[in-house]
Amino acid sequence: MKFQSTLQLFSFLALIGALSACNQDGSDNETITEKTPRSSSDTLGSSGFRVAFIYGDTINEKYNFLIDAQDELEQESKLMDERLRKKLQRAEGRARELQQQAGTMTQMQMQEAQLELQNLDLEMQQFQESLANEFRQREVKLQQEYVNKVDSFLLQFNSNDRFDMILNFQRGGNLLWMNDAFDITDEVLEGLNAAYIPEKTTEPASKPEK
Numbered sequence: 328m329k330f331q332s333t334l335q336l337f338s339f340l341a342l343i344g345a346l347s348a349c350n351q352d353g354s355d356n357e358t359i360t361e362k363t364p365r366s367s368s369d370t371l372g373s374s375g376f377r378v379a380f381i382y383g384d385t386i387n388e389k390y391n392f393l394i395d396a397q398d399e400l401e402q403e404s405k406l407m408d409e410r411l412r413k414k415l416q417r418a419e420g421r422a423r424e425l426q427q428q429a430g431t432m433t434q435m436q437m438q439e440a441q442l443e444l445q446n447l448d449l450e451m452q453q454f455q456e457s458l459a460n461e462f463r464q465r466e467v468k469l470q471q472e473y474v475n476k477v478d479s480f481l482l483q484f485n486s487n488d489r490f491d492m493i494l495n496f497q498r499g500g501n502l503l504w505m506n507d508a509f510d511i512t513d514e515v516l517e518g519l520n521a522a523y524i525p526e527k528t529t530e531p532a533s534k535p536e537k
Contacts, residue, residue: 377490380505382512383497389516392476392523396469403465407458414454418447480519 387393425440432440481493493511496502 376492378492378494379490379509379511380494380496380502381515382510383495383500385512386516386519389520390523391520392473396473400462400466400469403462407462411455411458415451418451421447476523477519480522481515484515484518 422444425444429437429440485493493515494502494505496505
């Protein structure tokens with residue numbers, strides 16, 4: 328059995344959406360009609376609905392927390408594979424012992440041996456399920472940590488109500504095209520990684536063995 332990380336390096340659309348109410352100075356029915364390109368300093372125009380976007384694939388590839396989370400899950404998968412392998416070896420060793428003794432067993436001993444083998448098989452299944460559940464729980468925890476980190480950062484990032492909405496742009500997603508003048512990926516990525524660095528320095532050097 329191989330544990331494969333199903334940690335999706337996550338869609339920003341589920342996390343970033345609308346960060347604040349629409350521009351209070353604008354009318355509910357106001358639409359942006361200007362056609363001229365916007366500069367990066369006036370990313371979303373001086374009036375109307377202020378929208379920016381992030382390249383989600385870039386965040387997924389370069390956000391250090393996601394990189395570390397993936398590495399952690401891969402390492403955890405290897406450790407669990409090793410635990411499962413060792414337990415399976417012990418079970419197989421006991422099964423071979425019983426098979427070798429089968430020729431000299433009484434009917435009662437044979438029944439007891441068959442029952443022991445059945446219990447070994449059940450124990451292996453339960454152990455495998457336990458490891459899989461443990462792995463899934465760690466994935467869920469990391470996903471929630473990611474959500475919390477991004478949510479906390481964006482609340483601070485947009486505390487001055489700079490934007491009304493930040494969108495996720497990914498290949499194959501619902502957004503087909505965006506003007507690069509609206510791109511704030513580098514700014515957000517730099518902020519996310521800067522916030523993550525001091526956290527790493529406060530983490531323990533190693534985890535206690537169980």
